[in-house]
Amino acid sequence: MTKPLVLVTADVKTIEGYNWHAATSTYLQAVLKGSDAIPMILPSLGADLDLDAALDQVDGVLATGSRSNVNPELYGEVPTEENGPYDPSRDSTTLPLLKRAVERGIPVFAICRGMQELNVALGGTLLTEIQSLEGRADHRAPTSERQDERFRIAHPVEVAEGSCLATVVGSEPFEVNSLHRQAVGRLGNGMITEAEAEDGTIEAASVKDSAGYVLATQWHPEYWVSTDGPSKKLFAAFGDAVRAYRVKRLGL
Numbered sequence: 001m002t003k004p005l006v007l008v009t010a011d012v013k014t015i016e017g018y019n020w021h022a023a024t025s026t027y028l029q030a031v032l033k034g035s036d037a038i039p040m041i042l043p044s045l046g047a048d049l050d051l052d053a054a055l056d057q058v059d060g061v062l063a064t065g066s067r068s069n070v071n072p073e074l075y076g077e078v079p080t081e082e083n084g085p086y087d088p089s090r091d092s093t094t095l096p097l098l099k100r101a102v103e104r105g106i107p108v109f110a111i112c113r114g115m116q117e118l119n120v121a122l123g124g125t126l127l128t129e130i131q132s133l134e135g136r137a138d139h140r141a142p143t144s145e146r147q148d149e150r151f152r153i154a155h156p157v158e159v160a161e162g163s164c165l166a167t168v169v170g171s172e173p174f175e176v177n178s179l180h181r182q183a184v185g186r187l188g189n190g191m192i193t194e195a196e197a198e199d200g201t202i203e204a205a206s207v208k209d210s211a212g213y214v215l216a217t218q219w220h221p222e223y224w225v226s227t228d229g230p231s232k233k234l235f236a237a238f239g240d241a242v243r244a245y246r247v248k249r250l251g252l
């Protein structure tokens with residue numbers, strides 16, 4: 001069977017005076033090597049994109065992390081300078097993309113910003129600057145020039161009993177990395193908690209009774225996919241889901 005195709009979301013960045021639609025190599029390598037699928041960056045062209053036409057031709061969607069934040073206006077709050085930076089082109093592409101993929105039963109794996117986008121796309125809200133909230137830990141990346149240090153393992157997560165996540169990685173607590181200032185506030189329609197940090201931060205979610213595979217993590221399994229057990233299992237499970245979807249999509 002030919003390899004499944006997975007859309008990977010893109011940030012819009014201005015480099016040397018041009019707008020680039022970009023995804024970091026860690027996500028692309030994780031799809032390629034961790035899921036044994038072919039990653040294809042979907043440019044964040046917003047309403048100009050026929051999302052259904054794109055989704056007709058692929059077997060899964062990976063929504064990546066990003067330092068930018070989902071615009072608070074999209075969940076009824078007010079954007080502020082300090083809560084930026086924002087990426088409106090990405091918001092206008094990824095939110096409808098994720099909602100449509102879930103509706104169509106196309107496998108979705110949403111990571112960090114991707115999890116936040118999925119939650120907002122399904123009508124949920126986000127907490128912002130959680131490190132300043134009473135009772136919340138600091139979930140931001142360690143300050144370092146070295147990526148391995150920024151993505152180092154940071155804290156344990158508790159896996160929800162009987163969750164999709166538990167079927168993938170088991171139900172014992174395990175350690176994850178942490179590079180975020182925001183978190184899920186009110187869960188979107190059908191969203192259910194799959195794992196939590198000790199301070200109550202929702203660390204993984206899925207969509208109840210979804211037509212297809214949907215798993216979202218606040219941490220970054222792509223970064224240590226070649227060495228970390230739970231990360232390997234998460235991308236392997238996504239690979240199984242996109243292969244099964246391809247068989248169905250192509251009537252193989």
Ligand SMILES: N[C@@H](CCC(=O)NCCCC(=O)O)C(=O)O
Binds near residue numbers: 111
């Ligand atoms: N901006 C949001 C989402 C966090 C996220 O996706 N982090 C990945 C950033 C990778 C890096 O810092 O290099 C938030 O802060 O919650």
